[in-house]
Amino acid sequence: MARNLYSNQRHPLVNVSKHQRSRCHNRNNLQRQSQQGGFVARHPLFNVFNNQRNNDEVICEKDKTIKEVDGPIQSIYNDDHGNDEVIFEEDTNEDEYMFFGEDSVSGLWVTMREYYCYKFHTRPNIFNPILHGGRLFQQFAVDTYIKIESSRLDYMWHHQNKIRADLYQGLLDNIQAGEQNGDAVGKRKSFPLPDIDKQHETTDDIPMVIIEETSIEVDPEDVSSHKNLNNEQRKAYDEILATVDRQRGGILFVDGPGGTGKTFLYMALLATVRGQGKIAVATATSGVAASIMPGGRTAHSRFKIPLKIDNGAICSFTKQSGTAKLLQSITNNLG
Ligand SMILES: Nc1ncnc2c1ncn2[C@@H]1O[C@H](COP(=O)(O)OP(=O)(O)OP(=O)(O)O)[C@@H](O)[C@H]1O
Structure with missing residues (x-):
């Protein structure tokens, strides 16, 4: 899960079909989680985020907040306004979670890079404590960079086959073209030389x-x-x-x-x-x-x-x- 959380790739965190979506009324539950971690920021555009089962961050969208929690997530949450369009479900197969709203703009995934970009944003009339952290903010920024970069390298390390496949796709195309048009393979094509300009x-x-x-x-x-x-x-x-x-x-x-x-x-x-x-x-x-x-x-x-x-x-x-x-x-x- 941590791998997916920190990966810069987009991951389908959970598959929730329409009929599985439930309207959420568990305000108490969310409040409890919110109290454990505390309010971080508010932003109307944020709509999707993922989470690890047993720790750290829960992001909720329709209530325009990001919340951090310490405890395990146990069930479906809703926003603390009782807004029934926010859905959060657990995918027991993937062991991962997803939040999304029905008016989701950016789809079902956010990358780690997008998430931290969001966190670093300055917004009018909204106090972002991260940006006022001084040396702590610097440390946070460095840690974030290391996480993203580690994730990127980790992805490259574990997806060599896919990356190589992309790299050599042109070669494969040529081979396939040769198979379809076999008489052109191995033949030299000569281009006419330009006339020598003897003027000078x-x-x-x-x-x-x-x-x-x-x-x-x-x-x-x-x-x-x-x-x-x-x-x-x-x-x-x-x-x-x-x-x-x-x-x-x-x-x-x-x-x-x-x-x-x-x-x-x-x-x-x-x-x-x-x-x-x-x-x-x-x-x-x-x-x-x-x-x-x-x-x-x-x-x-x-x-x-x-x-x-x-x-x-x-x-x-x-x-x-x-x-x-x-x-x-x-x-x-x-x-
Ligand atoms: N008759 C001259 N009047 C004024 N300046 C001179 C005269 N002869 C040489 N110089 C000056 O002396 C300097 C050295 O001269 P030059 O470079 O011609 O020497 P060189 O023998 O070619 O040196 P090298 O063997 O190192 O190339 C230059 O600045 C050149 O302008």
């Missing part, structure tokens, strides 16, 4: 990668930064630009301790070359380093370098690819 791939036969590189905005501050180069930077700057102007290619290696101005030099070079309308591809071995430079990319990304380098490894782009055309167009590659 090239513009007037100029590869997109070249358009991207030539569209990099040059920061005016970087353009003028070459004026601030120190002697060593200036030396490297002049040497590199002379190599570019000769158009004969070459490999130059700039090195120096951290913070000595290598990146500053690169920025000045990139700005100068790009400012002349030429292509300078900025690459680095790491994404972080590449992100410092305008238009910077990792070398692996830009040149399609395979991650695994072994004998015969080559960059994975063709002669006709945009990357190949970009490399042919490069004036200066900084990396």
Whole structure:
């Protein structure tokens, strides 16, 4: 019974047919029970509640009250106004009780959560002692939460089959559909791929990668930064630009301790070359380093370098690819 009382599930507490309903006149009995426990609250909407046989709570609806009792419930009760529409009967088979009225709104069950929601409600002109309990109220609220949560977990623990059945219902539906339409089972359904939009791939036969590189905005501050180069930077700057102007290619290696101005030099070079309308591809071995430079990319990304380098490894782009055309167009590659 306690299991049902605290469960968050709706339970049919008792089955009482119409003809079994009796009009209740046992006012004395209810008063006696009420005296044992005392009045808790009044509310016109409350109409159903359950109870354990030998202790604690009896809820009565039509008299608009909830009453707590200490003793066992022995028989049919009525409200303390003698209202004959309230019925409470014992179901000897289920060993549980039910209260309901003929104008019952919410049906024959309330969940534990609903019950405690009701208890915590503030109602105009009705004093609810629970809400004025201070620390006791806090303790009550915590206890209530624990009860409800325990009940929920308890339900899940004891209803695994039902829960799993719900969870896998979609799977069962599919299996059943397969049984009814067997020829579709195991067959792959192919959806057509969308047409490739080549609009952005090239513009007037100029590869997109070249358009991207030539569209990099040059920061005016970087353009003028070459004026601030120190002697060593200036030396490297002049040497590199002379190599570019000769158009004969070459490999130059700039090195120096951290913070000595290598990146500053690169920025000045990139700005100068790009400012002349030429292509300078900025690459680095790491994404972080590449992100410092305008238009910077990792070398692996830009040149399609395979991650695994072994004998015969080559960059994975063709002669006709945009990357190949970009490399042919490069004036200066900084990396
Ligand atoms: N000629 C310069 N004039 C003014 N500031 C400079 C100059 N050279 C470098 N700096 C400044 O010095 C700082 C370090 O320079 P930078 O980041 O280029 O060094 P780095 O050699 O690239 O460092 P790291 O190797 O750690 O990446 C930056 O704030 C940069 O602006």
